[in-house]
Amino acid sequence: xxxxxxxxxxxxxxxNRRPKNYGALxxxxxxxxxxxxxxxxxxxxxxxxxxxxxxxxxxxxxGCAVSRxxxxxxxxxxxxxxxxxxxxxxxxxxxxxTGKVKPTPQEARDYGEMAAFSGVSRFPIRxxxxxxxxxxxxxxxxxxxxV
Amino acid sequence: xxxxxxxxxxxxxxxxxxxxxxxxxxxxxxRAVLDAMRDYYEHDNxxxxxxxxxxSGRATDRYLSAxxxxxxxxxxxxxxxxxxxxxxxxxLNLVATAWGRANVTEGDEIIVTALDHHANxxxxxxxxxxxxARFLVCPLTNEQHIDLAALRSMVGPRTKVVAFSHxxxxxxxxxxxxxxxxxxxxxxxxxxxxxxxxxxxxxxxxDSLDVDFYAFSGHKMCGPMGIGGxxxxxxxxxxxxxxxxxxxxxxxxxxxxSTWNVLPHKFEAGTPNVADAxxxxxxxxxxxxxxxxxxxxxxxxxxxxxxxxxxxxxxxKIYGPPAAERSGVVSFTVRDIHPHDLATIFxxxxxxxxxxxxxxxxxxxxxxxxxxxxxxxxxxSDESDVEALVRALARAQALFAQD
Ligand SMILES: Cc1ncc(COP(=O)(O)O)c(C=O)c1O
Numbered sequence: 001x002x003x004x005x006x007x008x009x010x011x012x013x014x015x016n017r018r019p020k021n022y023g024a025l026x027x028x029x030x031x032x033x034x035x036x037x038x039x040x041x042x043x044x045x046x047x048x049x050x051x052x053x054x055x056x057x058x059x060x061x062x063g064c065a066v067s068r069x070x071x072x073x074x075x076x077x078x079x080x081x082x083x084x085x086x087x088x089x090x091x092x093x094x095x096x097x098t099g100k101v102k103p104t105p106q107e108a109r110d111y112g113e114m115a116a117f118s119g120v121s122r123f124p125i126r127x128x129x130x131x132x133x134x135x136x137x138x139x140x141x142x143x144x145x146x147v
Numbered sequence: 148x149x150x151x152x153x154x155x156x157x158x159x160x161x162x163x164x165x166x167x168x169x170x171x172x173x174x175x176x177x178r179a180v181l182d183a184m185r186d187y188y189e190h191d192n193x194x195x196x197x198x199x200x201x202x203s204g205r206a207t208d209r210y211l212s213a214x215x216x217x218x219x220x221x222x223x224x225x226x227x228x229x230x231x232x233x234x235x236x237x238x239l240n241l242v243a244t245a246w247g248r249a250n251v252t253e254g255d256e257i258i259v260t261a262l263d264h265h266a267n268x269x270x271x272x273x274x275x276x277x278x279x280a281r282f283l284v285c286p287l288t289n290e291q292h293i294d295l296a297a298l299r300s301m302v303g304p305r306t307k308v309v310a311f312s313h314x315x316x317x318x319x320x321x322x323x324x325x326x327x328x329x330x331x332x333x334x335x336x337x338x339x340x341x342x343x344x345x346x347x348x349x350x351x352x353x354d355s356l357d358v359d360f361y362a363f364s365g366h367k368m369c370g371p372m373g374i375g376g377x378x379x380x381x382x383x384x385x386x387x388x389x390x391x392x393x394x395x396x397x398x399x400x401x402x403x404x405s406t407w408n409v410l411p412h413k414f415e416a417g418t419p420n421v422a423d424a425x426x427x428x429x430x431x432x433x434x435x436x437x438x439x440x441x442x443x444x445x446x447x448x449x450x451x452x453x454x455x456x457x458x459x460x461x462x463x464k465i466y467g468p469p470a471a472e473r474s475g476v477v478s479f480t481v482r483d484i485h486p487h488d489l490a491t492i493f494x495x496x497x498x499x500x501x502x503x504x505x506x507x508x509x510x511x512x513x514x515x516x517x518x519x520x521x522x523x524x525x526x527x528s529d530e531s532d533v534e535a536l537v538r539a540l541a542r543a544q545a546l547f548a549q550d
Contacts, residue, residue: 063487
């Protein structure tokens, strides 16, 4: 596979075309809108947190394939997860897109669809596209943190 | 055919596979410019105006002749009316700050256009906010021309400033400067033209444009980064207060007040950027040797070719006026592929394009897009760059079409 094919894997293209959890969540308990002023990408995350657990999440976004697919896959990965588990996932994701870990095909299974983002590490300027939804999520969860 | 000028640009020579299509952002630099700057530092470098020794005199002379050379290039007979700045952004901030604060008051109106770069939009917006003036944005036609009928109906007795760009960096519209100036003059408004994309790409004669201020950047016209200019009318420059204070711009400094140096020094506080001025003068020599009419027709031909080739591809939408009326840019979107994805994919083929809002968010909002892809051409571009662009686009579409 070329670097480009690795970046634009069919999983990513699929999620870009038909994003999961796309739309509004009327009974969200947290909402967060973020914008990347450098490239104009936008995301609106709507999350329902019940005690410590993310019970539902939806998003809408304007942006490139990498950022939209990342948001879509993220929403799938975090449903039913606790705040700590989400932090852990974000750490894993970040190591993956920045190339700090390079999972073998075996290990990649643990990452689920997130593994599709390993190709991003070869394109450092696109790391921020891949991470945008995660940064939004992290900020949203911190804002809504129980005191 | 390989472009004969390509060999003049060391970066392009060192990167034979590179298709640099982002010249509207900054141009590459010919060897003659780099050599001139090096020559200045190796033979004539000293702080101009200050030392009572021959070397400082030589530095002063080089700075002076650079100013004369650049003034001639932009068609300003009075070289003292060319103020060297860091570039277009600083030039426009200078006018909005120094002239604006002294002349615009509450209830006055400032008009910019929806085509403008943030550098010619935000300084005026902020001036208006600061002094309670009304800030008005002139709308565009469907082909992204400035709507002159709308402009005529917007100007009035309270209009103090009409600011617009000579050429749009985002979609390539070439604006009718004299017509716009006449509309502004009919109500006595100051006429400010952002020439960042004018001077590099077409012949410019300040003295016959009928504008009060004209701003440009050296780095977009084969010159170094960090220098540009503001040309203004002498009587306006002389009447307005300085922009920054410090060395060189003063005449006498008393304990309780100061007086200002003559033009252009009044607007050039601090040690001047001599080496970059020398480099910019060399860039003017370089462009004049090619001839600005030739630069213009060369770019037009490439814009037309690229527009034809891209328009023939399913899913491509091109923005701005028809190709024959546009300056060296082709701004486009491709159905189902975001401009940033295009830029990444093109980059793998050595094709450098810009993807984003091009510092023209007000225009992007009106176009109804968050971003476009933009290919821009210059003296060293040729058909092979267009071919590479079209190939890269086919590759992007194939990649995104896979299941
Ligand atoms: C039309 C226009 N105006 C202003 C600018 C700002 O120029 P600079 O960044 O050199 O100050 C640019 C270039 O970025 C431009 O294209």
